[in-house]
Amino acid sequence: MTMDFIDLPPMLDATGQVRLPGSKSISNRTLLLAALAEGRTEIRDLLASDDVERMLDALRTLGVSWAREGDSDHYRVDGVAGPFPVKAADLFLGNAGTAFRPLTAALALSGGEYRLTGVARMHERPIGDLVDGLRQVGANVRYLGVEGFPPLHILPAAIRPGGMLRVRGDVSSQFLTALLMALPLTGTQTTIEVVGELISKPYISITLDLMARFGVEVQREGWTRFTVPGGARYRSPGTLFVEGDASSASYFLAAGAIGGGPVRVEGVGRSSIQGDVRFAEALAELGARVDIGDNWIEARAPESGRLKAFDLDLNHIPDAAMTLAVAALFADGPCTLRNIASWRVKETDRIAAMAKELRKVGAAVEEGADFLRVTPPAKLVPAAIDTYDDHRMAMCFSLVSLGGCRVRINEPKCVNKTFPTYFECFASITRPVPVIAIDGPSASGKGTVAARVAAALGYHYLDSGSLYRLVALAARRAELSLDDEPALAALAACLPARFSAARVMLDDEDVTDAIRSETCSVGASRVAALPAVRAALLGRQHDYRRAPGLVAEGRDMGSIVFPDATVKIFLTATVEARAQRRYKQLMEKGMGASMESLLKDLHERDARDAARTVAPLKKLPDAVLLDTTKVDVEQAVGFVLDRVRS
Ligand SMILES: Nc1ncnc2c1ncn2[C@@H]1O[C@H](COP(=O)(O)OP(=O)(O)O)[C@@H](O)[C@H]1O
Numbered sequence: 001m002t003m004d005f006i007d008l009p010p011m012l013d014a015t016g017q018v019r020l021p022g023s024k025s026i027s028n029r030t031l032l033l034a035a036l037a038e039g040r041t042e043i044r045d046l047l048a049s050d051d052v053e054r055m056l057d058a059l060r061t062l063g064v065s066w067a068r069e070g071d072s073d074h075y076r077v078d079g080v081a082g083p084f085p086v087k088a089a090d091l092f093l094g095n096a097g098t099a100f101r102p103l104t105a106a107l108a109l110s111g112g113e114y115r116l117t118g119v120a121r122m123h124e125r126p127i128g129d130l131v132d133g134l135r136q137v138g139a140n141v142r143y144l145g146v147e148g149f150p151p152l153h154i155l156p157a158a159i160r161p162g163g164m165l166r167v168r169g170d171v172s173s174q175f176l177t178a179l180l181m182a183l184p185l186t187g188t189q190t191t192i193e194v195v196g197e198l199i200s201k202p203y204i205s206i207t208l209d210l211m212a213r214f215g216v217e218v219q220r221e222g223w224t225r226f227t228v229p230g231g232a233r234y235r236s237p238g239t240l241f242v243e244g245d246a247s248s249a250s251y252f253l254a255a256g257a258i259g260g261g262p263v264r265v266e267g268v269g270r271s272s273i274q275g276d277v278r279f280a281e282a283l284a285e286l287g288a289r290v291d292i293g294d295n296w297i298e299a300r301a302p303e304s305g306r307l308k309a310f311d312l313d314l315n316h317i318p319d320a321a322m323t324l325a326v327a328a329l330f331a332d333g334p335c336t337l338r339n340i341a342s343w344r345v346k347e348t349d350r351i352a353a354m355a356k357e358l359r360k361v362g363a364a365v366e367e368g369a370d371f372l373r374v375t376p377p378a379k380l381v382p383a384a385i386d387t388y389d390d391h392r393m394a395m396c397f398s399l400v401s402l403g404g405c406r407v408r409i410n411e412p413k414c415v416n417k418t419f420p421t422y423f424e425c426f427a428s429i430t431r432p433v434p435v436i437a438i439d440g441p442s443a444s445g446k447g448t449v450a451a452r453v454a455a456a457l458g459y460h461y462l463d464s465g466s467l468y469r470l471v472a473l474a475a476r477r478a479e480l481s482l483d484d485e486p487a488l489a490a491l492a493a494c495l496p497a498r499f500s501a502a503r504v505m506l507d508d509e510d511v512t513d514a515i516r517s518e519t520c521s522v523g524a525s526r527v528a529a530l531p532a533v534r535a536a537l538l539g540r541q542h543d544y545r546r547a548p549g550l551v552a553e554g555r556d557m558g559s560i561v562f563p564d565a566t567v568k569i570f571l572t573a574t575v576e577a578r579a580q581r582r583y584k585q586l587m588e589k590g591m592g593a594s595m596e597s598l599l600k601d602l603h604e605r606d607a608r609d610a611a612r613t614v615a616p617l618k619k620l621p622d623a624v625l626l627d628t629t630k631v632d633v634e635q636a637v638g639f640v641l642d643r644v645r646s
């Protein structure tokens with residue numbers, strides 16, 4: 001299977017507005033409550049994502065009738081007013097914890113026979129505490145694989161509700177959520193006592209809030225005892241609006257704090273019932289300027305420009321806290337994230353995954369059982385980030401691009417779990433460092449025009465041809481054959497070349513003139529035809545893309561190296577005009593030449609550059625043609641600048 005990835009270029013800044021997708025926690029809880037309730041519930045702005053799909057599919061299998069209004073995010077669910085009518089079913093729940101845990105509890109009390117399975121990772125996520133809780137009221141739940149983990153086999157059983165049942169609260173708060181939502185099915189007053197410190201309390205608040213909207217008021221004594229009243233029944237509240245996802249908001253708010261801002265998210269705010277809105281407070285502690293309205297939150301960079309180092313207990317916002325781990329890359333000192341042990345049993349072991357990937361971009365990371373300490377690097381390093389089938393890993397690491405550093409996100413489709421359009425939204429609030437790509441044949445004037453345009457705009461300048469010339473020169477010095485592709489690629493990958501003040505250095509030797517020699521030109525044209533050499537030089541060329549912008553010239557700048565270039569120019573001139581220019585150039589440098597051999601050479605080189613299979617020289621449809629045969633340098637530069645400014 002080939003690896004899918006998305007390459008994010010270095011970004012200049014972040015500003016704009018994002019309408020958030022619906023909250024996953026609210027969507028899946030609401031669906032289950034609406035299914036168990038009496039009456040029809042209209043659900044507005046339901047999240048469209050994999051985890052919600054798993055819940056919708058399961059409910060349909062279990063005999064709940066629901067319908068979507070056209071292509072909208074509006075659904076209506078006809079509740080079954082009690083336990084599920086379908087008494088035998090096999091359910092596949094993917095990696096959706098918010099579907100797996102609550103359905104386990106509801107089905108255990110439904111008097112049927114059910115098999116619940118998920119993806120491999122779901123089978124590594126603990127569920128023993130929930131099963132223990134359910135067994136205390138008589139449920140018959142068996143493990144089909146490893147004791148304490150899915151998949152599960154649920155069998156009909158005589159349920160003995162009432163009294164007190166105990167459940168651990170220190171591994172996942174979803175166990176308590178699942179029991180709370182299921183117990184009204186018994187109709188009997190039951191008290192749940194939480195053993196151990198309850199983690200992620202705000203998620204329990206969401207559960208209680210939604211249960212109340214469906215007519216069941218749970219009495220709570222602190223965070224240790226929860227009593228579900230006798231005779232309680234879920235009743236549809238009619239219409240219910242799903243808030244935007246507060247965890248998803250964290251990426252955009254962090255983007256505003258890192259990339260200047262302001263970035264505003266719409267769909268959550270002061271009146272939100274989601275605990276993760278408190279991410280905004282954490283961000284403010286880092287110095288970000290944060291404003292909150294009823295239904296929106298906005299973040300901007302700190303006055304000083306740089307986030308402050310932090311040491312925070314993040315138990316109350318476990319999901320959004322991941323965003324802070326990446327934000328730590330931009331802080332002014334080492335940062336500590338504490339009390340995050342629940343990360344270990346999420347979509348992946350998030351502490352281990354986060355530590356490993358943060359190290360790839362240059363951070364020093366110390367990892368503990370329940371904490372992470374991140375020391376930001378002086379300079380971020382471009383890296384390919386693995387995402388572990390964890391949507392939040394993918395979304396978090398997109399922020400690296402705001403550090404002037406390109407980043408590759410492997411398997412980016414994992415965002416479908418909660419936010420299928422994440423990368424489009426991220427693109428809508430970020431501005432990539434602009435690239436002006438100028439491609440064309442030899443002696444068309446690319447170098448001259450590109451250098452002048454770069455100077456006029458204050459941009460960096462890349463003469464990509466010089467890299468191929470350097471490879472040719474270094475190969476000759478190392479006495480490598482120009483056919484030895486692997487050896488040439490290895491040489492290209494670690495070319496000891498430096499560019500300083502219009503001089504080109506190889507090791508410590510000034511080779512500015514040497515790489516312009518006829519042998520180097522011919523050699524460059526040959527090594528440039530080797531795919532492995534081109535691949536080896538790619539990262540090096542990408543590194544030139546730095547704020548405020550880049551003008552890059554060569555043969556494949558707009559087609560291969562910077563396909564997202566802001567402006568693409570194809571610069572050309574007749575072969576005679578180009579031969580004449582080259583002749584003049586060589587004469588001025590005191591180097592001998594004959595028109596005849598220059599013409600022949602240009603013809604040959606044009607043919608070779610255009611005929612090669614990798615990155616051949618050709619004008620692409622999205623490039624603007626600029627024929628300079630009858631145009632002087634001044635006019636050519638003016639033409640490009642007009643394009644940039646228009
Ligand atoms: N209209 C023009 N645009 C760009 N260069 C021109 C133009 N007319 C003449 N020249 C000259 O052509 C020569 C070759 O240009 P150069 O930038 O080295 O080409 P390339 O990088 O495409 O090989 C330079 O000396 C340049 O001054």
Ligand SMILES: Nc1ccn([C@H]2C[C@H](O)[C@@H](COP(=O)(O)OP(=O)(O)O)O2)c(=O)n1
Nearest residue numbers: 442443464465466468524525528554555556
């Ligand atoms: N992006 C690039 C740049 C140059 N090349 C090749 C094309 C030429 O044969 C050599 C040298 O390029 P360079 O731009 O320095 O050559 P000219 O000055 O145009 O003759 O490298 C390439 O294949 N891809």
